[in-house]
Amino acid sequence: MDTDYPPEATPARRRRKKVKESILAAAEKVFAEEGESGLSIRRLAEKIDYSPSAIYKYFGSKEELLDELKEAFFARLMEKVARISDTARPFRERAHDCLTGYVKTAVERPHHYAAAFSTIPSPDEVAARAPVCWDSFIDTRKGQAFRVLVDIVEEGQANRAFDKAMCPVAAAKSVWASLHGLALLMIHMPLLPEVQPHGGALPPDAFVAFHADLLLRGLGMPCDAPLTPATNGQADE
Amino acid sequence: MDTDYPPEATPARRRRKKVKESILAAAEKVFAEEGESGLSIRRLAEKIDYSPSAIYKYFGSKEELLDELKEAFFARLMEKVARISDTARPFRERAHDCLTGYVKTAVERPHHYAAAFSTIPSPDEVAARAPVCWDSFIDTRKGQAFRVLVDIVEEGQANRAFDKAMCPVAAAKSVWASLHGLALLMIHMPLLPEVQPHGGALPPDAFVAFHADLLLRGLGMPCDAPLTPATNGQADE
DNA sequence: TTAGAATGTGAACAGTGTTCACTAATTGAA
DNA sequence: TTCAATTAGTGAACACTGTTCACATTCTAA
Numbered sequence: 001m002d003t004d005y006p007p008e009a010t011p012a013r014r015r016r017k018k019v020k021e022s023i024l025a026a027a028e029k030v031f032a033e034e035g036e037s038g039l040s041i042r043r044l045a046e047k048i049d050y051s052p053s054a055i056y057k058y059f060g061s062k063e064e065l066l067d068e069l070k071e072a073f074f075a076r077l078m079e080k081v082a083r084i085s086d087t088a089r090p091f092r093e094r095a096h097d098c099l100t101g102y103v104k105t106a107v108e109r110p111h112h113y114a115a116a117f118s119t120i121p122s123p124d125e126v127a128a129r130a131p132v133c134w135d136s137f138i139d140t141r142k143g144q145a146f147r148v149l150v151d152i153v154e155e156g157q158a159n160r161a162f163d164k165a166m167c168p169v170a171a172a173k174s175v176w177a178s179l180h181g182l183a184l185l186m187i188h189m190p191l192l193p194e195v196q197p198h199g200g201a202l203p204p205d206a207f208v209a210f211h212a213d214l215l216l217r218g219l220g221m222p223c224d225a226p227l228t229p230a231t232n233g234q235a236d237e
Numbered sequence: 238m239d240t241d242y243p244p245e246a247t248p249a250r251r252r253r254k255k256v257k258e259s260i261l262a263a264a265e266k267v268f269a270e271e272g273e274s275g276l277s278i279r280r281l282a283e284k285i286d287y288s289p290s291a292i293y294k295y296f297g298s299k300e301e302l303l304d305e306l307k308e309a310f311f312a313r314l315m316e317k318v319a320r321i322s323d324t325a326r327p328f329r330e331r332a333h334d335c336l337t338g339y340v341k342t343a344v345e346r347p348h349h350y351a352a353a354f355s356t357i358p359s360p361d362e363v364a365a366r367a368p369v370c371w372d373s374f375i376d377t378r379k380g381q382a383f384r385v386l387v388d389i390v391e392e393g394q395a396n397r398a399f400d401k402a403m404c405p406v407a408a409a410k411s412v413w414a415s416l417h418g419l420a421l422l423m424i425h426m427p428l429l430p431e432v433q434p435h436g437g438a439l440p441p442d443a444f445v446a447f448h449a450d451l452l453l454r455g456l457g458m459p460c461d462a463p464l465t466p467a468t469n470g471q472a473d474e
Numbered sequence: 475t476t477a478g479a480a481t482g483t484g485a486a487c488a489g490t491g492t493t494c495a496c497t498a499a500t501t502g503a504a
Numbered sequence: 505t506t507c508a509a510t511t512a513g514t515g516a517a518c519a520c521t522g523t524t525c526a527c528a529t530t531c532t533a534a
Contacts, residue, residue: 012532019481035357053524062522091489110357111411117425120347120524132428134435142426169433174419181418182411188354189379191327191369196406196478198371211411218455249501257514278491288492288514299491414523 006028019057022048024068028113031069035111039066064114073112077105078145091159092221097154099212104147104205106183114187116142117180149175152226156219163220175215182211255293259285260306268306272348276303303352308378310349314342315382322385328396329458332389336416339382341442343420351424353379354417377435386412393456400457412452419448 026047030039033160041062045052059065083100106113122130137143149172156162162171185192186204193207202210263284267276278299296302320336322331341352358366374380383395386409388442399408421442422429429446440446 009530016480034359040520042520052522053484054482056482056523093383114357117421120351121423121427122271125428130428130431130433134432137432162286167439170439170444170447171451172449173422173444174431175447177419177422178411178415178452179269179418181420182414183418184354184421185410185414187357188422190358190363191367192410194367194372195369195371195410202404202407203349207407207410211414214408214411215415215457217457218451220454247501253512279489289499290515291513293492294512342480 016058023055023058023065027065028069031066031111031115032109033111036066036115047077070112070116073109073148074116074141074145077102077113078141078148080105080212081145085152091155091161092216094208095156098148098152099175099215100205100208102179103183103186103208103211106179107186110187113183117184146176153219156221161219161221166219171219175219178211178215182208209211253295260292260295260302264302265306268303268348269346270348270354273303273352302332307349307353310346312380313376314339314350315378315385317384318382328392328398329453330452332393333446333449335385335389336412336452337442337445339416340420340423340445340448343416344423347424350420354421379388383409383413390456393458397460398458403456408456412456415448415452419445 006202013071026044027039028219030044030047034154039062045055059068081098081102084097087094094205138147142145150168153162153166153168153175157164157168187209193204194201201207240353260281263281264276267284269280276299278289278292283290292302296305318335318339321334375384387405390399390403390405390408390412394401394403394405425470430441433436438444
């Protein structure tokens, strides 16, 4: 696509960048509230007072525009988790907060997170892209987020907090899957955490923490605190 | 919608049912291969040699048609897992196979499974539907699949295989989330299991088994076998 | 000053889900 | 058997969608 120019800061380039950002800002707003179904090129054009076709001078297609939104979101998510991981605190706390932080950040922008995992490659595409090499994956935004998890697992193993027999990459994949699933389940079924046969369910945040504890224990790290706070189960109700 | 009639088996009703099933069959085929994006009413009509508007005599909307496909798929998924859970085998084997069975069945029909969790309710809708009661959820197809997981957790706790301090419902939610995430990750990134820095990644099935083992350990059940088979890690490569 | 590139536009194309007036066939009752 | 009422099926249309393209305008660099 010929929509991206080298960034010598001529006045024209600056103007162009501004317009492009106004498009992205308008798109971001609509998309955050209503998701892809609410975001049409015509509606977007109306919002920024341009004609629909003008948008195609800045983005090759709607998909390209959406990709930038998702990419930016995932970069924020990754950075957030990485920052948590970089704080100087006991390993268990840090690991726990990385896991819960991932889920919480994902759930904050449900449409973004869900859209970041929305395309299903056909068997042909899969065959064409295989085999996938590690280096190309780890340069992706998703790959970088994954990298943080691998580092945590390796650190935990070095600490003897986690089982050393596990392949750290496999363990990180497993953890990622579990976080991913919780995030999506909470996005698509926001009331699930509240569902409980006799009332007294965990509030969403506590449930995310519980999930993280379970994962850490799966990795081989026993819990010092009890797994479920007193509010859960069929207590006093 | 007035598209469903009582099932007195008059010739007309039989004919109607047949046509409806032919629509569903055609839709099923297209949907399984190409997902929602490939399934248009006009294309569907062409396939079964009817006019597009004819389809609306059988389904109130495209969404309603799709809902039937997803519902049928999830019913199969649920039944499959329930059947595994009902076999007479050692608890650990059964539990393990239920978890892996869920993921494997989901991945077999990627578009179905992903579509079954595709709608994101707006905050208004969430507020309107809250609070959700257990009984109405457990009658859902998803609720029934979830029920199987709760039963497994409770059985494991009764066996002293799982931690008794956990709320079984919370634990089941956590397990569900982890399975859900693995299934979706494998659907949207089919090559992820293969990604490994120095080659020698687990094949997909082995990775699913590894994931299940990790979950069982998280629930409090220690592993008899080593967590990761010999093929993993940076072995002989 | 002027050629060339970049920006923005309106009309159009091909596609979508859906509705509706209409015809044709089928049904159940007189 | 006849006849009214229901049902099945149709084609044209509506209001959308993403996208393209010839065209006019504006800006930029030589």
